[in-house]
Amino acid sequence: xxxxxxxxxxxxxxxxxxxxxxxxxxxxxxxxxxxxxxxxxxxxxxxxxxxxxxxxxxxxxxxxxxxxxxxxxxxxxxxxxxxxxx
Numbered sequence: 001x002x003x004x005x006x007x008x009x010x011x012x013x014x015x016x017x018x019x020x021x022x023x024x025x026x027x028x029x030x031x032x033x034x035x036x037x038x039x040x041x042x043x044x045x046x047x048x049x050x051x052x053x054x055x056x057x058x059x060x061x062x063x064x065x066x067x068x069x070x071x072x073x074x075x076x077x078x079x080x081x082x083x084x085x086x
Contacts, residue, residue, distance in 0.1 A: 011025070011026040012026060016079075017045060018042075019078065020076050020078055021076070021077045021079055022075070023074065023075040024056075024073075025073065028049035028052075029070045029071075030049065030052055030066070031052060033051025035049060037050045040058075045058045045059050046058060048066075052067050
């Protein structure tokens with residue numbers, strides 16, 4: 001059986017949010033719930049894990065609520081032709 005401490009995230013997906021693309025891991029760092037099935041709140045710019053409802057900022061990757069599990073490593077890219085800081 002695999003040890004969860006040996007788990008390493010190497011798969012990501014991208015969320016198109018306003019004028020940016022946010023690339024995040026496919027799995028939550030807590031119990032590896034599928035963030036691809038998570039609930040995205042575009043107004044608050046968050047994603048909630050469907051497994052234990054940990055909520056993460058799509059701007060910083062910070063865990064905002066839910067079980068203590070660390071933050072997400074995210075990459076935010078401005079979309080071509082978009083303007084940041086409206």
